[in-house]
Amino acid sequence: MKNIKMVVLDMAGTTVNENNVVYKMVHKAIENAGVVVTLKTVLEYGAGKEKHQAIKDVLTHLNEVDKSSLAIFKEFKVLLEEAYKTLDVSPINGAEKTILNLREKGIIVVLNTGYNKKVATSLLEKMQWKKGQHFDALITADDVEKGRPNSDMILKAMQLFNLKDPKTVLKAGDSAIDIEEGKNANCGITIGVLSGAQTKEQIEKENPTYILDSLATLETVL
Template identity: 35%
Template sequence: MTFRLALFDIAGTTVSDPGFVAQAFVGAMSAAGHPIDHEACRPLMGYPKPLAIARLLGTQADDPRIAAIHADFVQRMLVCYREWPGIEPLPGAESVFAVLRANGIQVALNTGFSRDIADAIVERLQWSQRIDALIASDEVAQGRPAPDMIHALMQRLRIDDPAQVIKIGDTEVDIGEGRAARVGLVVAVTTGAFTRAELEPYAPDRIIDGLFELPALLGLDASDRDARHAAA
């Protein structure tokens, strides 16, 4: 099978997250009178953030508290991604983007964040010329693990066969999203929320310890020449 699209998660997969997302969750929940600890957030990484908040509250999606907590979370994340130090690509991310594109594979990002946060990350890292597409969970009817974001990107990029898509992420919902969309390859990476042992029960096709392993997994030439050509 010839792959035409590699779809990457953002936080924990392509962008470092030294606890910033959990910190924003803890702050927003605590400010609303619902204190939690950081560990409570970890299993919810990758989910659409309003859904994650509903689960932290132990309530339904129509609970009116969710919107206010989510608005606070968004503002905290925007400050983080626009201003804080430590926001940087994970090792291998930019070079892998370049190698994929040099080999005719489009690169896209998707996320459980809302679009405003996703845009802030791409702007901060100056990635607009390094990727071909970006989509966020609030742009579709259902976020992960539903396949809506993948289907929307396929339509946008004129890809008819999901077997031509690779999904790469660091959480169980990334894996579930890839499976729901029936993509050709689901790759989990251990640089984010879950360890290898925690990812294995969700049965991705492959587990890698860093994005630098992806070109060899796909049988691609990862030479510096290719990377420089794609980045030019």
């Protein structure tokens, strides 16, 4: 385990506490289209994914494929932009200390997310997290052809820092799809955290190496 050279960390629910506002707006946009759905269902079938894909997957689960996922996605973006004007964003408890410690030890910290670049950058600005201080790179759904559970974002991170062996990479996230992404990339360690979107039972389905309460205790497994 001590040969880990890079950690790839999900954002919302893993490093960033934004009170699930993104999924709440996905939920609201779908309901505005006349579809009855719970936030729990949105989190179960949409957590961790590029948000248009999340909407499509929720609609598919509900057998509402006649609804326009693109129209709902456009509505979602409008709702989210409005919500962000007053949104209070903060790091998940213990996350900032952990990533600063990791960087001090020479471990590369990459943030990755199913959000687009605009949303991800907005969250980081609200927390005043800076590249080169808090993280080494940010990779979003905009930066790759295929989002989670495909491994493209992790592989891109490895290419950026010229890492050849995926076993030297640790992937952590708050949803089962984060674990699936890490396994598809053949990461040496996959970690589920319980600080965000999904429950322990949901995350356990993908058999992560570890499940932690939050990133605050990440260093204990290294």
